[in-house]
Amino acid sequence: MMVPLTVDGWRCLFFHLFFIISLFFFIFFIYLRRKKSSAKRYCEIRSLWKDQQHTHRPHTHIYMLPRAAAVKAPRTHNRRRMTGSSGRRREGGESEQRRPKMSRRVFTSAVLLLVVMMSCGSGGAAQAAEPTSDQESLPSPSFAWRDKEEGETVDSLYAPSLVEMNGKLFAVAEAQLKKNEHEKPHFFTGIASELLALSGENPKELAAANVKTRILEKCPSEGGKCPSQSAKQNGSQSEMKVYVSRPTTVVKENGIYMLAGTYIRENVAVCQGEADAASWGLLLVKGNASHEQDKGIVWEDTDGLPCTSIVGRHESLAGEFGSGGSGVKMDDGTLVFPLEAVKKDGTESEAKEEKNNNVSLILYSSKDTENWTLSKGMSAYGCSDPSVVEREKGKLMMMTACDDGRRRVYESGDKGDSWTEALGTLSRVWGNNQKRHEKGISSGFITANIAKRNVMLVTLPVFSKNGEKGVLHLWLTDNTHIVDIGPISGNDEVAASSLLYRSGDNKKEELIALYEKKKGGGESSLGMLSVRLTAQLQRVREVLATWKEVDKRVSKLCPSKSLAKNPSTGNACSAVKITDGLVGFLSGNFSDTTWRDEYLGVDATVKKGTNGLATGYADGVTFRGPWAEWPVGRQGQNQPYHFANYNFTLVATVSIHGEPKSGSVPLMGVRAGTDGGTKLMELSYGSEKKWRALCCDGTTAEHSSTWERDTTYQVAIVLQNGKQGSVYVDGQRVCESVQSKLETTESKGISHFYIGGDGGNAE
Numbered sequence: 001m002m003v004p005l006t007v008d009g010w011r012c013l014f015f016h017l018f019f020i021i022s023l024f025f026f027i028f029f030i031y032l033r034r035k036k037s038s039a040k041r042y043c044e045i046r047s048l049w050k051d052q053q054h055t056h057r058p059h060t061h062i063y064m065l066p067r068a069a070a071v072k073a074p075r076t077h078n079r080r081r082m083t084g085s086s087g088r089r090r091e092g093g094e095s096e097q098r099r100p101k102m103s104r105r106v107f108t109s110a111v112l113l114l115v116v117m118m119s120c121g122s123g124g125a126a127q128a129a130e131p132t133s134d135q136e137s138l139p140s141p142s143f144a145w146r147d148k149e150e151g152e153t154v155d156s157l158y159a160p161s162l163v164e165m166n167g168k169l170f171a172v173a174e175a176q177l178k179k180n181e182h183e184k185p186h187f188f189t190g191i192a193s194e195l196l197a198l199s200g201e202n203p204k205e206l207a208a209a210n211v212k213t214r215i216l217e218k219c220p221s222e223g224g225k226c227p228s229q230s231a232k233q234n235g236s237q238s239e240m241k242v243y244v245s246r247p248t249t250v251v252k253e254n255g256i257y258m259l260a261g262t263y264i265r266e267n268v269a270v271c272q273g274e275a276d277a278a279s280w281g282l283l284l285v286k287g288n289a290s291h292e293q294d295k296g297i298v299w300e301d302t303d304g305l306p307c308t309s310i311v312g313r314h315e316s317l318a319g320e321f322g323s324g325g326s327g328v329k330m331d332d333g334t335l336v337f338p339l340e341a342v343k344k345d346g347t348e349s350e351a352k353e354e355k356n357n358n359v360s361l362i363l364y365s366s367k368d369t370e371n372w373t374l375s376k377g378m379s380a381y382g383c384s385d386p387s388v389v390e391r392e393k394g395k396l397m398m399m400t401a402c403d404d405g406r407r408r409v410y411e412s413g414d415k416g417d418s419w420t421e422a423l424g425t426l427s428r429v430w431g432n433n434q435k436r437h438e439k440g441i442s443s444g445f446i447t448a449n450i451a452k453r454n455v456m457l458v459t460l461p462v463f464s465k466n467g468e469k470g471v472l473h474l475w476l477t478d479n480t481h482i483v484d485i486g487p488i489s490g491n492d493e494v495a496a497s498s499l500l501y502r503s504g505d506n507k508k509e510e511l512i513a514l515y516e517k518k519k520g521g522g523e524s525s526l527g528m529l530s531v532r533l534t535a536q537l538q539r540v541r542e543v544l545a546t547w548k549e550v551d552k553r554v555s556k557l558c559p560s561k562s563l564a565k566n567p568s569t570g571n572a573c574s575a576v577k578i579t580d581g582l583v584g585f586l587s588g589n590f591s592d593t594t595w596r597d598e599y600l601g602v603d604a605t606v607k608k609g610t611n612g613l614a615t616g617y618a619d620g621v622t623f624r625g626p627w628a629e630w631p632v633g634r635q636g637q638n639q640p641y642h643f644a645n646y647n648f649t650l651v652a653t654v655s656i657h658g659e660p661k662s663g664s665v666p667l668m669g670v671r672a673g674t675d676g677g678t679k680l681m682e683l684s685y686g687s688e689k690k691w692r693a694l695c696c697d698g699t700t701a702e703h704s705s706t707w708e709r710d711t712t713y714q715v716a717i718v719l720q721n722g723k724q725g726s727v728y729v730d731g732q733r734v735c736e737s738v739q740s741k742l743e744t745t746e747s748k749g750i751s752h753f754y755i756g757g758d759g760g761n762a763e
Contacts, residue, residue: 062586062604062630062668062755063554063578064641065649143242143283143302145214148190152179152215154208157192157528159246159324159442160514162500163256163297165289169196169500170297171206171514172258173528174245174324175213189243190215191260193296195289196530198512203490203531212296216242216262216283244283248337250327256287256297257369259337261321280319284369314374318342320363323386325442325498331393334415336364338386338398341378360386360400362416375416383408385496387445389456391479397422399445399458405432406642407443407460423646425479430460431637441470444499444513450537451544453478459488459497459513463637469493472515474536476543480583481599482640485539488531492517495526511537543600550598551579557653583641586630586755590616595628601640604630604755620653627666627757633750645749646722652755655712656685664692668755670717676751679758680739681717681725696725696739703734 148154154175161172175192178185192211198204218241243263250257262283286301320341328336343357361378365371379386382403391397391411398410398419406428410419421427432441444459455478461470462484472489475482497515511533516526555578586604589596595604595616606614608626615622632641641648652668664686672678682694691703696719707713707729716728719739726736 062584062650062652062753063582064584064630064632064644064651064753065581142219144217144219145299145302146217148177148213148215152177154192154211154213155187156526157206157208157211158496158516158526159322160496160498160516160528161247161249161325162498162512162514163249163251163326164500164502165251165256167504168289169198169502169512170194170256170289171196171528171530172247172249172297173206173211174247174260175208175211177213177215188215188241189245191244191247191258191299195296196512198530198532201532201534203492203529206528206530208527214299216244216302218242242283246322246324248322248325248327250329250335250337252329252333252335252369254288256289257327257335258285258287258299259283259322259327259339259363260285280321282320282322282363284372286369314341314378316343317359318344318357320361320374323360323442324496325387325444326446326500328388328390328396330390330396332366334364334366335369336362336388336390336396336415338388339363339374340384340386343381356382356384356403358382358384360384360398362386362388362396362398364415366415373415375412375419377412377416377419379408379410379419380421385442387443389445389447391447391456392454397426397456399426399443401432401441401443407431424643426477426482428642429482429639430458430475431639432463442496444497444515446499446501448501448511450501450509451541451548453544453548455540455544457499457501457511457540459499459515461494462487465636470495472497472513474513474533476540478547480581481547481601483543483600484638485536485543488513488533488536489515489517489529492529494518509537510534511540546598546600550585551582553598554579554582554585583643584630586628587620588616588618590614590621595621602630602632602635604628607757623756628755630753630755632752633672634752644719647720649716649718650753651714651716653712653714655710656707657710659689659709660685660687662687664690666754666756666758667715668717668753669694669758670719670753671751671758673748673751678748680750681719681727682758683715683717683727683729683734691729691734693727693734695727695735695737697737699735699737701727701735703729703732705729705732 155178156176158174158176163170163172170193172191172193175190177188177190179188180186190213192206192213194206194211196204245261245263247258247260260283262281283302285299287297287299290296290298318341320339323338323340325338327338330336339361341359341361343359359378359381360383362375363372364375365373379398379400380402383400385401387399389397394413396412396416398412400408400410402408407430409422409425409427409429411422412419430443441461444457446457448455448457455476458475458477459472460475462473463470470493471487471491472494474485474488476485477483495516495518497513500512500514501510502512503509512530513533514528514530517529519527557578583599584601585598586595587598589598590606593606593608595606597603606621606626606628608614613624614626614628615624621628632644633639635641650668650670654667664684666682666684669682669684670680672680679694681696684692684694685707686692689706689708691705691707693701693703695701713730715730716726718726718728720726723738724736725739727734
């Protein structure tokens with residue numbers, strides 16, 4: 001019988017018509033939502049780019065060692081309400097809106113219609129019914145670079161990056177361009193690059209008008225090609241500018257890889273954003289050195305990073321974007337890019353404190369550049385502007401700028417699966433300006449092997465105490481000692497910076513810096529300068545030679561024979577190499593009121609009082625009345641000994657040449673608070689030849705043994721985990737307790753160590 005077939009055919013036709021009508025309304029509804037969202041995002045992006053704009057005293061020599069300190073960074077994050085971050089020059093400052101339930105219901109209806117239609121035997125419909133995400137169903141974007149056109153001028157340069165390829169040195173930066181449209185300035189971004197030809201040691205400014213600037217455009221795929229320039233000039237509207245920001249570069253084999261954040265005022269197949277919203281994304285570009293002098297870097301392969309190419313994305317994050325500066329090629333060939341991300345939500349307390357929503361993490365590719373993995377671990381909330389280095393084989397170190405005004409440093413041995421804050425070494429050493437509110441200033445942060453020693457070099461602004469001006473300084477560290485090499489930017493007011501060290505086959509070493517500077521004259525826009533740091537590199541070599549010589553001297557010190565037989569926590573001459581972790585050393589380098597740190601770190605100051613006398617000799621200082629203060633926590637913006645708030649071992653070799661008639665005399669101790677008004681721990685020697693200790697819980701204790709005149713002792717004060725304190729004499733513990741007074745906040749942390757007395761002006 002044919003009738004049932006005719007009826008089935010009509011049913012199929014009915015569902016086809018019903019589907020077409022429903023699909024029409026569905027598309028129309030999405031169009032209206034997209035138009036509204038796109039208009040809103042347009043306002044947001046325009047706003048964003050606008051915003052860019054009296055008794056005998058002992059003689060001593062002292063050494064201090066940090067103890068291992070670590071704080072784990074979170075690996076996952078709960079969803080929290082998002083709060084905005086003001087005054088920051090970056091993309092991705094706001095999360096996308098959650099999709100309304102209505103949109104989900106409409107989409108579900110469309111899927112059901114496809115299923116009904118599939119019952120009529122349409123093979124194409126059967127494939128369409130397979131579950132795919134709304135993002136994966138969108139077409140992949142195509143991108144094309146074009147040169148800067150007439151009427152478009154480079155207004156500012158941001159996010160400096162240095163890259164070397166085939167002996168050529170290039171500067172790469174985000175370029176903010178301006179074009180007057182309808183008598184109003186329109187701002188957009190591109191990527192600027194320039195071949196650097198450095199000569200002498202004077203800074204050379206990158207001329208904004210001459211840098212090779214490329215603008216990225218997105219266009220729909222047309223047989224794998226974008227419309228030609230002539231087609232655009234003839235009225236084609238398919239091209240659209242892509243806002244590209246904060247480029248990060250790294251070299252691998254014959255390619256220069258650049259990761260940048262992007263913003264497109266139309267949804268494309270990127271990992272973040274709703275299906276009907278404008279898109280924030282990541283862009284991976286491969287380039288090469290141009291053979292022509294004026295072309296900088298030629299960007300060749302340009303691809304958006306789709307969701308399917310990024311493994312391990314966090315549901316708690318609204319989006320990821322670039323950090324600027326340099327990436328890392330690890331010893332095993334892995335490419336690593338530092339990333340900044342925005343979390344979706346924030347807590348009420350964070351909203352009240354106006355915390356920003358950013359975290360720092362990494363993106364890496366171990367085998368090829370087709371697949372990328374997002375690290376499971378990340379920094380604490382409120383930490384942004386990351387820089388990454390491979391400190392030693394397989395060990396990454398990430399520096400971030402955090403809301404508390406300090407630069408937190410994290411370490412990872414598993415490519416970011418977990419991050420540990422390096423509280424025992426570099427974390428929180430560097431700060432922002434005195435108001436603690438600087439954002440958007442990434443550091444130059446690199447590793448180098450200089451004078452056969454693996455070191456790290458850092459560039460960051462040092463702000464004046466009475467002003468806002470930041471002068472760029474170069475810092476040297478081997479992850480134990482830290483020395484300020486000095487300023488490198490003259491009187492220029494600077495912001496973000498990048499560093500590059502190279503030593504060619506001819507063994508000629510070069511250190512180059514590239515940094516942002518304000519143009520002056522009241523202008524808020526930024527220029528960019530490059531400079532070869534020849535004098536600073538020579539100073540680095542001198543400091544390394546000093547460290548080596550002091551290490552050799554210190555390694556021979558073990559002044560008390562009893563200590564070698566009694567190794568313990570408070571014994572610097574134990575089986576552990578004494579120079580391992582040795583941060584500061586006060587010995588015989590003494591003049592007037594300054595007792596200099598042999599490692600060129602923080603010096604101590606001798607307080608002579610009215611009748612005091614301090615005499616230096618080959619291995620230390622003899623005090624007759626005065627005392628010394630080692631101001632480990634009074635260094636202002638930058639705190640090389642910040643670790644002392646959590647873990648330290650303060651060791652002194654002493655001999656006592658007279659006995660107090662009554663009471664006791666402080667030998668050495670620790671004070672906390674902004675003015676040093678809180679005494680935490682102390683070791684003193686008293687009448688009847690007794691050792692007395694003030695323990696960190698406020699109690700006092702006496703040692704079972706006594707001291708003898710003109711006898712050498714090694715004494716130590718130890719703090720562990722910021723709470724547990726101990727006092728030792730010749731490796732024997734005098735007291736041990738959990739402290740009740742120390743707070744590790746910046747205003748109540750350790751102020752200074754005192755040696756030979758405490759001035760008697762505090763409790």
